[in-house]
Amino acid sequence: MASFKQAYRHKQRIAKSLLRRSGIHGVGVGYKDPAKPIKGAAVIVYADKASATASTKRIKMRYAKQNRGHLISTRSIHAYNKANSGSKTNIPIRIVRASKFRTNNNQSTDNFKFRRRIRPVIAGYSVGTGDGSGTAGLIVSDKSNPRSRYILSNNHVLVDNNSVRVSETIQPGGADEGITKRDRVGFLNRFVKLSKKRNNFIDAATSKPLRRSLLNPRYAVFGVVPGFVRTYKVGDQFKKVGRTTGVVTGTVESIHTDIKVDYGDYGDLGTINFKNQSVIRGKRPVSLGGDSGSVWLTRRGNLAAAVNFAGADGGLLSISYPVDWFMKVFESRVARPSKKRICRPNRGKTNCFMYIRPLSPKVLKHNQLCACRPGRKPCKSK
8 A cells, every 4th residue: 555655756756757748637646546545545647538548459549649659548657657666565546537727717607696796805706807707716915914905816817918017907807797997906916927937836916906995805605714724635625616616615636736737828828837736626517717716715614725726627626726835925814804813824744745735945936926016127937
């Protein structure tokens, strides 16, 4: 039986090579059998349906031709795994069928509740620019100024094509008939620039309101968010509210997951790489177009846990990163409602590979914040 530490180290050895193959979208760590955790850990490979099931001679020949000899069948993945196992313990691989991971914005929906205009703005509702809509994930404040308030969401929700150009924030977003003149609530404040060349870790941005009273530090349906968790583990159960899917629940399927995410023509990015992400699975769609930026909460306690930014498989899979990473990079905290105390985040189990891990000082240094303010020097993409 493999431990999570062994599975993590094995993933580190094989992920880069596997992700070069067409049809493989992510490589992470999770349970060998989610229904029987006692069986231990495994490397989780997210591959498209044809890749995960290619077994007949005809399909194998077609894929070999398309991928120039890099055959992506179940048999070939397991053979590669065995050949590259660096330990005496046999590290199992579990292949999960999944379509390509994509960012989520602008999808039409019959769920109008969270697409409407709301004042003051709270987490869970539509927000964006004149070009599209995502979700206001959380209301946060600066550590140095607890009275400040900002909207937390994704770069591709609040930023103008991954650039430092001034971007107006409207609520509801442009895909929900939001109009700049009538529905403007603020301007892009800071964001992490997405990179085509290096590994990315967070898709994040904040918007500063025109006035503080436009934002209320509450979360749709669930009320007050008293703080955030520094860590969570495989199998944890979460809940969230998104602009499109509304109120949903999900279970952490894999962590430490290296993935490829398709941004289309946004910022001329195409498909870019993310490192050590979490994949959260729902029994019904949890991450559709317009849900980008929504924040997962713990099932008990309403503590912020992870930020959704992409999805796959008809929305059944949510690609998210720990909200703790956002708080570290932006030096932020959950905004405090009047007369409400904010819980201190737990320390987290940084040495247990069954749990997500904090960003290293080196990664924190490379996740440079870009400020969208007059007179500020633009950040440079690395």
